[in-house]
Amino acid sequence: MIVEETYLKDCYIITPKVFNDDRGYFLETFNKKQFEESTGIKTSFVQDNQSKSNKGVLRGLHFQTGKHAQAKLVRVIKGSVLDVCVDLRKDSKTFGKYFSIVLDNIKHQQLFVPKGFAHGFVVLEDNTVFAYKCDNYYNKEAEGGIIYNDKTVNVDWKFSTDALILSQKDKDLPTFKSLFNDN
Numbered sequence: 001m002i003v004e005e006t007y008l009k010d011c012y013i014i015t016p017k018v019f020n021d022d023r024g025y026f027l028e029t030f031n032k033k034q035f036e037e038s039t040g041i042k043t044s045f046v047q048d049n050q051s052k053s054n055k056g057v058l059r060g061l062h063f064q065t066g067k068h069a070q071a072k073l074v075r076v077i078k079g080s081v082l083d084v085c086v087d088l089r090k091d092s093k094t095f096g097k098y099f100s101i102v103l104d105n106i107k108h109q110q111l112f113v114p115k116g117f118a119h120g121f122v123v124l125e126d127n128t129v130f131a132y133k134c135d136n137y138y139n140k141e142a143e144g145g146i147i148y149n150d151k152t153v154n155v156d157w158k159f160s161t162d163a164l165i166l167s168q169k170d171k172d173l174p175t176f177k178s179l180f181n182d183n
């Protein structure tokens with residue numbers, strides 16, 4: 001597996017070695033030793049999640065607050081998404097900046113989204129199945145988020161269609177400025 005740090009510190013792209021043969025393919029979706037040796041980050045994932053969505057669904061941008069913050073290792077099992085994460089660490093050089101990558105079931109790349117980031121994705125194909133490991137449990141009271149089309153973060157959802165499908169909760173998310181502007 002190849003592990004590359006993005007321009008956002010602690011945020012990594014993981015490209016697995018895929019073994020193709022007459023039967024299909026095989027790949028390791030997580031290898032704790034290799035992950036920790038390559039990144040220097042100790043992981044202790046405690047929850048695995050999976051969601052299915054059709055083209056045009058946008059989930060995000062989500063995070064959990066305080067002691068419930070989650071690091072996530074995200075991937076696509078079937079279909080494709082544009083995956084986005086935003087650095088919300090106030091002491092970071094890249095505070096407010098985002099990284100995006102297409103994740104699909106061809107390259108099987110994964111993104112490691114560290115604690116202190118918001119995360120979301122827009123779905124590019126019907127019946128896309130998205131899966132991720134989290135290093136902290138879901139906590140409804142600690143849920144937070146930023147509206148996907150926030151003017152300050154200004155994510156280019158480049159492959160998205162006009163007819164985005166969002167949950168009501170995601171349509172009601174606040175702006176970056178309302179969360180972080182002390183003025």
Ligand SMILES: Cc1cn([C@H]2C[C@H](O)[C@@H](COP(=O)(O)OP(=O)(O)O[C@H]3O[C@@H](C)C(=O)[C@@H](O)[C@H]3O)O2)c(=O)[nH]c1=O
Pocket residue numbers: 049051059060061062063119120121137138167169
């Ligand atoms: C995230 C989550 C949701 N749920 C429940 C709550 C709710 O009734 C239902 C659907 O939840 P949501 O609408 O929040 O699902 P979704 O919009 O898919 O939320 C996810 O979005 C992506 C972008 C992330 O990064 C994840 O961390 C998570 O926030 O599932 C759990 O039971 N456990 C969980 O870990």
